[in-house]
Amino acid sequence: MKKYLLPKEGNFYKANLHCHSTVSDGKLTPAEIKDAYKAHGYAIVAYTDHDIMIPHDELSDDGFLALHGYEMEAGEVGGIFKFRKTCHMCLIALKPDNLQQVCWHRSKYLIGHGEEYRHLAHYDESQPDFEREHTHECINAMMRAGRENGFFVTYNHPVWSLENRSDYAGYEGMHAMEICNYGCFVTGFAEYNPIIYDDMLRMGKRIFCIGTDDNHNGKPFDSPRCDSFGAFTMIKAPRLSYTDVTDALLAGNFYASQAPQIKELYFEDGKLYVETSPCEKIVMTTGTRKVRNFTRERGKRLTKAVFEVLEEDIYVRVTVKDKYGKCADTNAYFTDELFK
Ligand SMILES: [Zn+2]
Ligand SMILES: [Zn+2]
Structure with missing residues (x-):
């Protein structure tokens, strides 16, 4: 769900x-x-x-x-x-x-x-x-x-x-x-x-x-x-x-x-889905050393990312960076509440 x-x-x-x-x-x-x-x-x-x-x-x-x-x-x-x-x-x-x-x-x-x-x-x-x-x-x-x-x-x-x-x-x-x-x-x-x-x-x-x-x-x-x-x-x-x-x-x-926009953010079956305005990087930071990112490939657009989330991540939050280095940041979501 x-x-x-x-x-x-x-x-x-x-x-x-x-x-x-x-x-x-x-x-x-x-x-x-x-x-x-x-x-x-x-x-x-x-x-x-x-x-x-x-x-x-x-x-x-x-x-x-x-x-x-x-x-x-x-x-x-x-x-x-x-x-x-x-x-x-x-x-x-x-x-x-x-x-x-x-x-x-x-x-x-x-x-x-x-x-x-x-x-x-x-x-x-x-x-x-x-x-x-x-x-x-x-x-x-x-x-x-x-x-x-x-x-x-x-x-x-x-x-x-x-x-x-x-x-x-x-x-x-x-x-x-x-x-x-x-x-x-x-x-x-x-x-x-x-x-x-x-x-x-x-x-x-x-x-x-x-x-x-x-x-x-x-x-x-x-x-x-x-x-x-x-x-x-x-x-x-x-x-x-x-x-x-x-x-x-x-x-x-x-x-x-x-500056960047976050259009959609939801969690489903252990994955975090995010949709953004066109950007250079979408990063998921956690409460541990695990950090994952999607980086735009040359000639392509980046507006979506899907991250696997584990309960042991403690919390997850997403940062979106545009071509000017400006960022958007979601709130943090603690995994004990996400997986409840
Ligand atoms: Zn003031
Ligand atoms: Zn002040």
Whole structure:
């Protein structure tokens, strides 16, 4: 029986799940971001300004969905900025009426224009100010609070943050990590993170991967350093409604990409089938040293691959690379669930 790893029914919606607007330190208004992203084929933007969550429901229409969320930081304190480790995460509200921020502090953390919007923030006034520090205990409390209060929690740009295994090995509670953060990547950081994703998976963390822009739009769209439209997440959902899309996020019905498309992905009788846009290479990575690839032969097209999967593979995930070196990455699928 076919087990569809990306649902058979529904539509793919192109999404940017991490962005900054004039509500914090971005240069474009939420409406300008909508216009620019719609013009580039996007149907979904999650507005994740630094520490301030404002719904932008007025921007949603038949062809566009505005999700609301916010990005939180727990960084080392003191010393020189360039040496300081930090941890950033986005919380995306799973329901449109979830407007209450967690881990709120009445006087700290807002940046850019955030102070102008502080009075609009909703939070539990009975709670004391939440003080942040770069410790596993604090970061896990933040991830847990997000998860328990109706948010999709993503772990952002570990390379820019100067984080390594000693940090992320201890993080528990994220739904997904950024396998590509284009805003950091375009600046020069090695922020395409398949190695960190595999490292986390091999530690047994069952997390998804997303591609995001983390755009601030300090450079114009025609600049080579523009931080928009470089990495995205293709979400497959029955309809473009708020909860259809967030249900798809929770279910892992998406893949991350910098350009290539993954049209179909299913598992049947011990084999993984994938169909893609024309590409150079289709690779299946596993939880072991077994890696298999299909490479395009000269003069031929490559758009399909079939991989044998064994239960001992622990997990499998697929990477598609195009002629420009751009990649698409599926989520990881653990074999104990595939063979169930
Ligand atoms: Zn960040
Ligand atoms: Zn950001």
